Amino acid sequence: MAERTQERDRERDRDRALPRIRLDQPRVRRPRLLPEYDPEAFGRLSERIARFLGTGRFLVWMTLLIIAWVVWNVSAPENLRFDKYPFIFLTLMLSLQASYAAPLILLAQNxxxxxxxVNLEQDRKQNERSIADTEYLTREVAALRMGLGEVATRDWMRSELQDLLKELEHRDGDRRDLFPDEGARGSDVPDR
Structure with missing residues (x-):
C-alpha cells in the first residue's frame, strides 16, 4: 500500500515538472531549418514570369540576345571572346533558362x-440555383394558369350581365310592382 502511495507521489511530481500545455494560448513556434516564403506571392511571381515567357516580346529579346552572343563570340577579337565556337556557355545558359522556365510554367498552369x-464549381452552383428558380417559376405559372381557369373573365361577366338585363326587360311590368314610385308616397328624403 505504501509503495502505491509513493508511486503516485512520484508520478505527481513528474507531472508538475513537465510544462503544462494550455489550450487557451497559441503554441510556441519552433524554429525551421528551411526559409519561409509566401506561396501565394511566389505563385503570382511565377505566373508573371510564365506569362512573359509566352509572349512574342520574350522570343524577340531571346533571339536578339542569342544572335548578339554568337556574333560577338565569332567576330570579336580572340582575347575578348568569352564563349568559343561550340558555344558551351550559351548552351548551359539556355539549358538553365529552360530548366527554370518549365517548372514555373507548370506552377502557373496548376x-x-x-x-x-473554383470557377466551374461556382458556375455549377449558379446553374443549380437557376434551375431551381426556373422550376419554381414554372410551378407558379402553372398554378396561376389553373387559378385563372376558375376566375371570371370580362367576357363571361358581360354575358352574365346581358342575360340579367334581358331577364329584367321581360319582367318590366313586374318591376314597377316591386319598386313603387317613392315620390307618390310623399317622401321628403331624396334618393342618393
Missing amino acids: RQDDRDR
Whole structure:
C-alpha cells in the first residue's frame, strides 16, 4: 500500500515538472531549418514570369540576345571572346533558362487549373440555383394558369350581365310592382 502511495507521489511530481500545455494560448513556434516564403506571392511571381515567357516580346529579346552572343563570340577579337565556337556557355545558359522556365510554367498552369476548378464549381452552383428558380417559376405559372381557369373573365361577366338585363326587360311590368314610385308616397328624403 505504501509503495502505491509513493508511486503516485512520484508520478505527481513528474507531472508538475513537465510544462503544462494550455489550450487557451497559441503554441510556441519552433524554429525551421528551411526559409519561409509566401506561396501565394511566389505563385503570382511565377505566373508573371510564365506569362512573359509566352509572349512574342520574350522570343524577340531571346533571339536578339542569342544572335548578339554568337556574333560577338565569332567576330570579336580572340582575347575578348568569352564563349568559343561550340558555344558551351550559351548552351548551359539556355539549358538553365529552360530548366527554370518549365517548372514555373507548370506552377502557373496548376494555379490556373485551381482557379478554373473554383470557377466551374461556382458556375455549377449558379446553374443549380437557376434551375431551381426556373422550376419554381414554372410551378407558379402553372398554378396561376389553373387559378385563372376558375376566375371570371370580362367576357363571361358581360354575358352574365346581358342575360340579367334581358331577364329584367321581360319582367318590366313586374318591376314597377316591386319598386313603387317613392315620390307618390310623399317622401321628403331624396334618393342618393
